[in-house]
Amino acid sequence: MKINAGRHNMQDFTYVNKTEIHFGHDRIQSELRPVLERFGKRVLLTYGGGSIKKNGLYDQVKDLLGGFDIFELSGIAPNPKIDSVREGQKIAKAENVDVILAVGGGSVIDASKVIGSAKFYEGDPWDLVINPSLRKEIDQVPVVDILTLAATGTEMNYGSVISNPETNQKLGTYGPKSPAVSFEDPELTYSVSKWQTAAGAIDIMSHLFEQYFDNAANKDVQDGLKEGIMRADIKWADTALQEPENYDARANLMWASTMALNGIVGLGNENGWTVHPIEHEVSAYYDITHGVGLGILTPRWMQYVLSAETAPKFAQYGRNVWHLTGDDDMTVAKAAIQKTYDWIKSLDVPMTLPEVGIDSDEHFQAMAESAVKVGQLDKHAYVSLQPSDVVKIFEASMTTEGFEA
Amino acid sequence: MKINAGRHNMQDFTYVNKTEIHFGHDRIQSELRPVLERFGKRVLLTYGGGSIKKNGLYDQVKDLLGGFDIFELSGIAPNPKIDSVREGQKIAKAENVDVILAVGGGSVIDASKVIGSAKFYEGDPWDLVINPSLRKEIDQVPVVDILTLAATGTEMNYGSVISNPETNQKLGTYGPKSPAVSFEDPELTYSVSKWQTAAGAIDIMSHLFEQYFDNAANKDVQDGLKEGIMRADIKWADTALQEPENYDARANLMWASTMALNGIVGLGNENGWTVHPIEHEVSAYYDITHGVGLGILTPRWMQYVLSAETAPKFAQYGRNVWHLTGDDDMTVAKAAIQKTYDWIKSLDVPMTLPEVGIDSDEHFQAMAESAVKVGQLDKHAYVSLQPSDVVKIFEASMTTEGFEA
Structure with a gap:
């Protein structure tokens, strides 16, 4: 186990992100129609399991879109499945849609972005997940979204994560376009459950960790940006759980x-992600909530990769995010990892794999091998991991051993 | 003197920024031609006083652009003057240019953005400065820039600041387009003088202050982003002065x-800027270096607006940026202001107005009145200022009284 490739300068990067954000109270009321009209009249409306019908958002959207031709794809599930994309592809082609209006959280928007490409692809859209470079060669229907969950960041990036239950695969794919326009209304997340609010806050934190613990050194601007978002996420997650209708809490989380x-905080990075590829295996095998899986795995990963070599970065995290003091990096690093564990636990989520129904090591070896292969954890992780290392992280996730209560 | 309009939530905002950033070592060598070809063959090449001829960048660019039709506008001065814009307008119209290639710092890029609009305007381009809304009605030639100074942020925003020496005016104007593509090569700033490096670092810090001290409360994500950039700016400015060819220092400052x-860190803000409008008056009357003027005025402004009401925000700045400890907000706030003064002074720049040649109060009243009017400091500043307040800030800037040596 070693830190990959030493410590380097900020890497060169190219950045552009054309997503237009409309943030605030009920912007859709006056702006949804003119925004959609930029793209056309034939709208594929995508959504999930019906929560938008319960809270009135579905009716509001339908009311706002009188005169548009609306085709619907509902039932897009968490950890969105390739079957939803296939269904969307059929509708998009058959109805020749101009724009996709995705109303929901990460799953709905992720699936919609791939459907946007699939309209212009003649084969099975799973090809576009396995081989994202195919998407560069073809057009992509613009996606407008109304975000209803603060978590994945898909509202302003190029990525999607799609699952294939037949093959136990959960893979990332990237298209040439981020959403054209994203409506972000914090009030639409007032009705998000405590469970999903906590999972979202953990997912946000994990995105920042994946980009923070990186071997390109001295990226202080980007490190500072991430530390600032981490502090805000930590500060407001608890408030959002206690006061679901606190605007400041919901606005900061969103x-x-x-x-x-959205790409900015990871610019100049050198290595790839670690905990997400590992968690994706767990979600693919057991269909658990992604953010909850991350919350279980992250503190164990931190403990496992902590070493004299990584301690300074973990200590930087402790000092700038948790305001820890003290000169000894290893001591501060260990305290920061315990703080991370405590914060996740304070969000009232399961802290071990058995608590989410994974009580045997039956698939550990297969999940570990796949995580290393898909995530290239042996080559491109912050700290190189072999399947045997990942198995140990799974094993450590079976109990709370190693952490203070 | 009062804080304007109480403390509110994060304000609604719309954000989009389509500038494409190419950051890193010598990206122009292989990418400048294909980037310009996206827009056309007729290029208006704009630059300043000839430093790019001394350091070889001019020759490199000309060599790279064989086959393009190049028209040149040189001599764009610091605090760029409307006459340069007028000259650029003539060339842009006469030669029907497709794209402007701005090679330089903030002044060259600022002027080029307004020239981009002026090509499509029949009148005097000063109209477009006084009344930026005119620019929304017309097209704008795309600007590609090669940045040679880390300071103003113009490389990824919509703004320009243009001076009119005849009327002693220095005004901001905004166009509908940010630069199409910005090349940011930290190595191109290796030859920037200590004076300009320091002024640039102070300008960056001031931009962050202007957006940080704001009456919309609980914007913790944006506050955290700014605090992180501040820490990086503070950390690396000194290194860049001592080791002009330190890549990490130049990359972080850039x-x-x-x-x-680029707009992101100020999203959701409620009030306008304060110290910039005041400094613009000083630069308009005395043509001093903008960043140096900001360095003189900023600590005095901070002391002047510090009160029981503003102390908590200054204390937040002290704790998160300077790692100050202690529970009493006013004590931490005062220490943070002294830290700010010390940091600016450590950059080896003048700390009083007399040191930049302003040794009488002759224009204080006129500058103060204009600053309040142009900046609407009585209505929209973080802390409301009348001309008499601004005069006091000028007076305090005449000596080092009130600060520890």
Whole structure:
């Protein structure tokens, strides 16, 4: 186990992000129609399991869109499945839609972005997930979204994560376009459950960790941006759980979700992600909530990769995010990891794999091998991991051993 | 004197920024031609006083652009003058240019953006400065820039500041387009003088202050972003002065300049800027270096507006940026202001107005009145200022009284 490739300068980067954000109270009321009209009249409306019908958003959107030709794809599930994309592809082609209006959280928007490409692809859209470079060669229907969950950052980036239950695969794919326009109304997240609010806050934090613990050194601007978003996420997650209708809490979490993963904070990075590829295996095998899985795995990963070599970065995190003091990096680093564990636990989520129903090591080896392969954890992780290392992280996730209560 | 309009939530905002950033070592060598070809063959090449001829960049650019039709506008001065814009307008119209290639710092890029609009305007381009809304009605020639100074952030925003020596006016104007593509090569700033490096670092810091001290409360994500950029700016400015060819120092300052003023960190803000409008008057009357003027005025402004009401925000700044400890906000706030003064002074720049040649109060009243009028400091500043307040800030800037040596 070693830190990959030493410590380098900020890497060269190219950055552009054309997503237009409309943030604030009920912007859709006056702006949804003119925004959609930029793209056309034939709208594929995508959404999930019906929560938008319960809270009135579905009716509001339908009312606002009188005169548009609306085709619907509903039932897009968490950890969105390739079957939803296939269904969307059929509708998009058959109805020749001009724009996709995605109303929901990460799953709905992720699936919609891939449907946007699939309209212009003749084969099975799973090809576009396995081989994202195919998407560069073809057009992509613009996606307008109304975000209802602060978590994944998909509202302002190029990525999607799609699952294939037949093959136990959960993979990332990237298209040439980020959403054209994203409406972010913090009030639309007032009705998000405590469970999903906590999972979202953990997902945001994990996105920041994945980009923070990186081997390109001295990226202080980007490190500072991430530390600032982390402090805001930590500060407001608890408030959002206690006071679901606190505007400041919901606004900070929503904007944190966007800023954590619109590409900006990871510019100049050298290595790839670690905990997400590992968690994706767990979600693919057991269909658990992504953010909850991250919350279980992250503190164990931190403990496992902590070493004399990584301690200074973990100590920087402790000092700038948790305001820890003290000169000894290893002591501060360990305290920062415990703080991380305590914060996740304070959000009232399961802290071990058995608590989410994973009580045997039956798939550990297969999940570990796949995580290393898909995430290239042996080559491109912050700290190189082999399948045997990932198995140990799974094993450590079976109990609370190693952490203070 | 009062804080304007109480403490409110994060304000609604719309954000989009389509500038494409190419950051890193010598990206122009392989990318400048294909980037310009996107827009056309007729290029208006704009630059300043000839430093790019001394350091070889001019020759490199000309060599790279064989086959393009190049028209040149040189001599764009610091605090760029409307006459340069007028000259650029003539060339842009006469030669029907497709794209402007701005090679330089803030002044060259600022002027080029307004020239981009002036090509499509029949009158005097000073109209476009006085009344920026005229620019929304007309097209704008795309600007590609090669940044040679880390300071203003113009490389990724919509603004320009143009001076009119005849009327002693220095005014901001905004166009509908930010630069199409910005090349940011930290190595191009290796030859920037200590004076300009210091002024640039102070300008970056001031941009962050102008957006940080704001009456919309609980914007913790944005506050955290700014605090992080501040820490990076503070950390690396001194290194850049001592080791002009330190890549990490130049890279952090360059990316800090962009991130401080590409719009992101000020989203959701409620009030306008204060110290910039005041400094613009000083630069308009005395043509001093903008960043140096900001360095003199900023600590006096901070002391002047510090009160029981503003102390908590200054204390937040002290704790998160300077790692100050202690529970009493006023004590921490005062220490943070002294830290700010010390940091600016450590950059080896003048700390009083007499040191930049302003040794009488002759224009204080006129400058104060104009600053309040142009900046609407009585209505929209963080803390409301009348001309008499601004005069007091000028008076305090005559000596080092009130600060520890």
